[in-house]
Amino acid sequence: MNLAKLVDGGRATTRDLIPTARLREFFDSRSIAMVGASDNSGWARFIVASCATAGFRGPLVPVHPRAETAFGLPAVPSLRDLPEPVDVAYLLTPAHVNESVLDDMAAAGIRNAIVLAAGYREAGAEGKALEEAMVAHAAANDIIVLGPNCLGFVNAHTRCAPLALNMPPVTAGPVGVALQSGGLADYVMTFANAHGIGLSTVASMGNEAMITTADVINYLVDDEATKVICLFLEEIGEPAGFALAALRAHEAGKPIIALKVGSSPAGQLAAFVHTGAVAGDDKVIDAAFRQLNVIRVTSLEELLSTAAALGYNRWPQGRRMGVLTPSGGACDIIADIASANGIEIPDFAPATVEGMRALVPAEQEPRNPLDVGSYHYANLNSTSGNLRAVDRALDIITRDPGMDFVLFGGVYAPARRPADTALGAAAEERMDWLAKQIAAAPIPVISIGSTCLDVSGYGSELLTNRNINILPGINEGIRAIGNALRWLENRERVQPIGQPTETSRHVSISGPWSEAQGRDLLASSGVSVVPGDLATSADDAVDIARRVGFPVVLKICSAQINHKSDVGGVALGLNSEAEVRSAYERVRAAGARVPGATVEGVLVTSMRTGGIELLAGVTVDPTFGPVLAVGLGGIWVEVLRDSSLRVLPVDTAEVKRMLTELRGLPLLQGARGTVPADLDALAEAITRIARTAQSLGAALRAMEVNPLWVNGDQVEALDILVVTEPEATSETEKTA
Template identity: 40%
Template sequence: MRTTVTPQRLREFFQPRSFALVGASDKSTFSALLHRNLVAAGHESVTYLVNRRAERVHGRRAHPSCRAIGRPVDLAFVMVPAAAVGDALRDAAAAGVRGVLVLSSGFAEAGEEGRRRQEELVDLAAELDLLLLGPNVLGFTNVAAGVPAMVLADQPQVPGNVALISQSGASCGAMKDFAALAGVGLSHVITVGNEAMVTVGHLIDYLVDDEQTRAIAVFMEGIRQPEVFAAATRRAAEAGKAVVVLKAGRSELAARAAASHTGALVGDDRVIDAVFARHGVIRVDTIESMLVTAGVAAHTGPLVRPGVGVVSISGGACDILADLAQDTGTALPELSAATAEHIRAVMPSYGHVQNPLDITGAAILDPSLWEEAVAAVGQDPGIGAVLAVNSLPWREDGAPFYGQKYVDAIGAGAARSAAPVIYLTQVTQPIGARARDVLDRGGLTHVVPGLQLGIDALARVARWSGDRQRLAEEGGAGRVRPRDVDPVPLSEADARALLEDARIPVVPARHVRSAEEAERAAREFGVPVAMKIVSADIAHKSDVGGVRLGVDARAAAEAYAQIVEACGANAADARLDGVLVSPMRAHGLELLVGVTRDPDWGLMLAVGLGGVLVEVLDDVALTPLPVSPERARSMLEGLRGAALLRGVRGRPGADVAALAEVVAAVGRLAEELGPHLESLEINPLRAAGSCVEALDVLVTWRDSTPHTSGEEATGC
């Protein structure tokens, strides 16, 4: 490939000065709408129509080819049947075109033959040094540059600070329309179609450097080129630009081919959640939440602190917001003594100073209460953002708004506030031209329609702000040095050696090769023991009689003989290497700690409560590697059953710091084992106070027969 998708090439692509509509036709609604958009934006003289059969299209001269135009063209919009797209690209390249949008369908979305056709198209574009967006794409609008190269009506006219990217063209129309209704200003609207060459990740990377864009809203169904997406979202987080993603396609958990608890727990959507969290992506579930959250993030940027202050003339709104804040985990901190004193000095005696703050109906007579309250709350040391709850007109009748003086006072308070201020209406309503004019007169730049949307969006932005800080602190972690390992099936003794060499604590054990040694080992432990066959060739020891549990010293010799005899009979081809003897464990908390390789995102670490019952309890946290002890601790404390780690009803808890160190060590070992590793799982990992030890370990290699080094019932 000669064509490399870079931010510089994309900057050229999204700021074209001339256009060729290849396949323009009076019979095509797409062609007519695209032509209308470009003409309305003032590009008629540099918009060229290409149709090899018609002399006139849309009432204008048509050219038989791009080469026949005879003038430079920056962007070609290709609207011909799939079979003719290749010739259209050759013609465009010969005319000096550098970028092409392919509206045509019939490619990867159409099955195996379409996928082959799409691969050939990308190869051809690369050969011709063309940057290709699509195919199966409706185009883009660069609002600030005044370029509506898009087959959608009602293009945004006033540039905002949120870039909208959508894999769905039809859904994109509804999204941009809602953005207009909700007062979310858009800098770009980009559809990506099949992402044959330019992917969502490339677009995010480009928009990180776009001065007009402060947040990015993305609707996607899948992620192409995950490494590009991950790098771009990390860069966006570092730049303080939130990436808010609505990803469709949540599915049931899919088990890995390997018979591993970890594999069964790492379903596609869980991996996406973990990857998004790791790279500072805000995930949402609705179009409304996606756009409103992105709008809030564009307005506030990363919050300096998570606390939210609320100022309202409605006590009811204060009560509703308090409930919503509790539901979303939004912090509404108590106001400082200095803030409270300042507010009391201007509030009526019957008012109660707290957060949320009801400034009472006295503000109707004295609008300055709004200014003083918003300014004071916005300067409070515990507040990161302020919600000012008030009404706005929704009728477009042109009449003066009775409440303009209150909006003006809120705007004056916002100008004095150290924290960003968001104007919030009580119900979802359209933010039309009249409402926008009212806000502009008051000097207010951002509004959210509805209490639920506002508090939900601010809660997400607050969490993202904290996550972003943690990501920055973890950014310096270096990669480990790979071990030189032979990816062959491991016996239990071999697997234990791997853990011990990595300083991961394991339950004590003796590797014995005779009945006498087994009895001696059992007596040394002085408690009932677990006895398991040692063989690199036996994956499931219990299935062939290779496990005995709760064996006392007097029965250890006989148990040894029974294990060896049973395995010799039931696994005749297996190489046997004695028996492992370890003490049975009682009490303590059992966990699973495992690493499995995701085909797109690489090694993923899972931590779950329940040990052998982890799938039943379904209490698991995931993260891509590498993982620091700090992140491991955050994962443990984020489990639903985290209270068990602290001890409940007389049961001992666990040393969470020690446990986190072990979890991080498991992650490091998985990385060290290199590209051959498929999965590494400790289940259960027993934690009792400061004692943390692995009771079983499972190791599988890629393209190798799975091998288990232990049995689930070792710890009890």
């Protein structure tokens, strides 16, 4: 590995240079040096406390030019004075001296650094230059850096915790976490600890100058201790790397759950096209995450609850849920929330009903969801041992052929060990039985609490030792299961995103194209456009009208006039030669009145009535690149906000799924006696439009067909807009 290549490259070349083997060495550090640590350093005090909380047993060495000790630990004046290299150096030093510290690291043979200092890229142009110089310096010395502006990490399995936070106790477990906000690490670990959710690695990412979120995802994919990956994202600064890492996680069967914050309004081309008003940045994130099968959540509680659902439980293979709970009220709440999350609660099979009769009062008919009620706490007879009615019911319900999984409210985590030794032993014996029963059940059994109460230390010990987790509350728990089911169902639909087309057209037009040019572009790609041609005289217009057949539409054709009807540049429903001649003169005159407009002529096309109008447009998202939007056409796409988005490329099957996502789908299926649209033909036309847009390469700014007219199996582009900026004058070239 040659990190020195980074000297001239900055962040862009980091992607190929930090393999997971190197990151495994980083996050598995067994010795730590704290550079700049003294008894007066609050940050160093946090690191010492975090290491103590985690049970870190390796050397922890303060490094300070004047202090002989810090926090009772012997100090050395410089990294060069260490008797042997440490695995990671935590730089508590100011930004302006960090390059000299990196030199000391290189001299001491230390390959890994955490940089706490702020004042880098987040501080503006001067800070960005300082960060780039620091990265180049580190790379030249074969050092990788987490940060800067970073609080560190915790590896719960190896008990390594170079973390400058007031760290709560952490249980080792299956959930890996990467956070683009270091301060949230405290809340994440506190919630996980309170709800018995074990963590593998928790990393504060900082500015991601070298080690990026994509790197950490790749590391967690390869980490045997990690089963689920959680992300808190403020930005996706490296979309290609992120997408590839997400695909690796998919191939490894490791779910990614992301809390992505921040959204912005429609793109800059909204003045030109409707598509910009549809494909806002946040909606594009939604689309990209769906295509990569990344679960998007809206809170830290949902993030970790979903991780627990996927990290501790066998995965259900369907949405049919059996429910066992000690509360009738809980049954009602569960039914409502399950419905909202698309989870079915089917009737019990007859054999299940019969088996349950002995477990409920005589006047109660066993039904799903089942309230075990007053029988819950009592043993059924003298031979039942420590088991309760809900436990017997669990044995029965898991054998019901109509259930895909069981939601089980019968696991309890006591607040403290019972003072009565016999009661304590009985509780632990019951927990042992439940653990074996859950592990051996024919279908998954998912435990849930009635509320999001904290689990005590004793209760957590009971659960963790038996690999049981209780989802925190009905609302969060069932929402987490719904997220898990969507992830499971979408595994077959994952596809790469953001890949360029193999060939790109040469583009010389800067700005909007004329509609005639747009028509030629789509027609050359096999997209059907409404019959018509460009007229430069009234006689031409009449000849074209005769050829395509009346009625016809006349539209001014000028690259500088995008909203033709606003200037009087459109005439509809012309049924005679006289009407065409008169309309030609009006439309041409309207175009001539627009300052700065170059008029190519007047488009004469067939007039289409009936059918359904859609929008199919492509804009360029600043993060993920070209994005396809499909929705009802005309003004309805903005009024109804009924659209579906995908990051390109897409195939016809994916476009057809986009159509089925529209609330206006019944219109396409022939609602109220209308002619059903041929969805296959429509999906093929939209796919060709998307491919044509991608073929414009980096010059593409927007392409929109609005309306795209469909009537049965007839699909035609009626209005076309293309906006490009040649690569020679693109923003990338300008700043290169």
